[in-house]
Amino acid sequence: xxxxxxxxxxxxxxxxxxxxxxxxxxxxxxxxxxxxxxxxxxxxxxxxxxxxxxxxxxxxxxxxxxxxxxxxxxxxxxxxxxxxxxxxxxxxxxxxxxxxxxxxxxxxxxxxxxxxxxxxxxxxxxxxxxxxxxxxxxxxxxxxxxxxxxxxxxxxxxxxxxxxxxxxxxxxxxxxxxxxxxxxxxxxxxxxxxxxxxxxxxxxxxxxxxxxxxxxxxxxxxxxxxxxxxxxxxxxxxxxxxxxxxxxxxxxxxxxxxxxxxxxxxxxxxxxxxxxxxxxxxxxxxxxxxxxxxxxxxxxxxxxxxxxxxxxxxxxxxxxxxxxxxxxxxxxxxxxxxxxxxxxxxxxxxxxxxxxxxxxxxxxxxxxxxxxxxxxxxxxxxxxxxxxxxxxxxxxxxxxxxxxxxxxxxxxxxxxxxxxxxxxxxxxxxxxxxxxxxxxxxxxxxxxxxxxxxxxxxxxxxxxxxxxxx
Numbered sequence: 001x002x003x004x005x006x007x008x009x010x011x012x013x014x015x016x017x018x019x020x021x022x023x024x025x026x027x028x029x030x031x032x033x034x035x036x037x038x039x040x041x042x043x044x045x046x047x048x049x050x051x052x053x054x055x056x057x058x059x060x061x062x063x064x065x066x067x068x069x070x071x072x073x074x075x076x077x078x079x080x081x082x083x084x085x086x087x088x089x090x091x092x093x094x095x096x097x098x099x100x101x102x103x104x105x106x107x108x109x110x111x112x113x114x115x116x117x118x119x120x121x122x123x124x125x126x127x128x129x130x131x132x133x134x135x136x137x138x139x140x141x142x143x144x145x146x147x148x149x150x151x152x153x154x155x156x157x158x159x160x161x162x163x164x165x166x167x168x169x170x171x172x173x174x175x176x177x178x179x180x181x182x183x184x185x186x187x188x189x190x191x192x193x194x195x196x197x198x199x200x201x202x203x204x205x206x207x208x209x210x211x212x213x214x215x216x217x218x219x220x221x222x223x224x225x226x227x228x229x230x231x232x233x234x235x236x237x238x239x240x241x242x243x244x245x246x247x248x249x250x251x252x253x254x255x256x257x258x259x260x261x262x263x264x265x266x267x268x269x270x271x272x273x274x275x276x277x278x279x280x281x282x283x284x285x286x287x288x289x290x291x292x293x294x295x296x297x298x299x300x301x302x303x304x305x306x307x308x309x310x311x312x313x314x315x316x317x318x319x320x321x322x323x324x325x326x327x328x329x330x331x332x333x334x335x336x337x338x339x340x341x342x343x344x345x346x347x348x349x350x351x352x353x354x355x356x357x358x359x360x361x362x363x364x365x366x367x368x369x370x371x372x373x374x375x376x377x378x379x380x381x382x383x384x385x386x387x388x389x390x391x392x393x394x395x396x397x398x399x400x401x402x403x404x405x406x407x408x409x410x411x412x413x414x415x416x417x418x419x420x421x422x423x424x425x426x427x428x429x430x431x432x433x434x435x436x437x438x439x440x441x442x443x444x445x446x447x448x449x450x451x452x453x454x455x456x457x458x459x460x461x462x463x464x465x466x467x468x469x470x
Contacts, residue, residue: 006153021038067098084111107197192221197220201247203247206241249395254443284311298325333350335357346361404428
């Protein structure tokens with residue numbers, strides 16, 4: 001059975017927007033057997049731009065049922081059916097999020113008519129619903145209304161079925177290309193479909209139960225299917241010896257990244273190569289010499305160096321630290337001798353090729369040189385400063401994840417209620433202290449930078465609160 005579905009919404013992000021209209025058409029692979037459609041009260045206002053697009057107004061949805069009032073009917077209609085939609089990730093994501101707000105784990109096999117159309121009708125300039133309607137001469141009275149768009153999707157789906165010599169390829173797409181006969185004995189398609197479609201860390205186990213691979217994904221189920229469907233030699237190598245899988249839902253991508261890194265170092269799974277180093281041995285240090293020049297140097301992580309020099313960055317190996325320092329020195333025209341790259345007593349090699357402005361021979365004063373070193377330090381630094389908290393999505397709508405940084409060190413993470421407003425000391429008490437991971441600072445900095453860029457474009461919101469915890 002196929003449940004062909006379309007939703008209209010107040011916006012494009014399922015976690016923050018709501019459904020204003022839903023239509024479900026049940027199809028048995030031959031014909032339509034049932035239909036359901038209704039406007040929904042989204043319990044928030046509909047933006048004017050959305051009203052212009054769909055024609056759905058605040059006045060139209062005011063008397064409509066709220067989602068929880070029709071939730072049981074949606075569950076009953078879709079039970080045991082494949083969730084079909086044109087760009088299924090959008091419609092399925094909104095329906096799943098509405099159920100998540102009710103505390104119900106909605107999970108269905110999915111099928112996307114965009115993907116199917118690309119496969120069955122190759123060569124079209126666009127596979128949008130509007131273009132496919134024009135291409136096939138499908139007439140619908142109201143575009144961007146749930147029932148009309150669903151009925152158009154039904155016609156496209158029936159054309160796809162008619163073009164197929166049976167439902168083999170449909171079944172393959174539902175199962176992401178995974179053939180059950182190729183799965184390990186303890187792993188079934190049902191188990192894979194039951195895996196959560198949310199962010200977290202997953203583990204692949206061998207026959208003895210030992211973890212041989214740790215991974216992170218924003219969609220655990222999708223990533224597991226990808227692993228078991230990958231026909232490449234790399235995919236075969238990854239699956240060799242896999243007898244089982246497990247997972248831990250984090251909700252937060254930042255927590256998933258930190259947990260993945262820590263688990264790889266703790267478990268040392270044989271298939272993972274990256275992130276296995278438990279302690280970085282290469283460092284970049286800085287100090288000021290007797291002439292007032294700010295110097296840089298690559299060296300080993302040692303008690304003596306950490307005591308006498310200011311740590312700028314940690315890298316997996318000393319060779320990595322030297323290469324990184326050399327690259328930054330070239331980028332900012334720094335003196336090779338003052339960066340301990342060149343050991344000439346007077347003019348460094350960079351000076352002879354006019355890449356150094358003469359700090360090594362006293363031609364460039366310390367003040368000017370140190371300004372460029374300060375710029376280089378901002379690039380070189382991979383560490384964290386200060387004490388603060390980062391808030392991210394929780395494992396469900398009623399909680400948030402909080403990641404703590406204390407005195408420039410990753411402290412750990414915890415989950416708190418979505419409406420809880422804890423003091424810094426209470427947050428620190430809730431956080432379980434993490435063991436030292438040399439990759440944690442890099443992960444947190446990268447996450448903050450990427451989310452800041454995304455936040456500026458209105459895609460992601462994140463919150464940083466400074467504290468007096470240090």
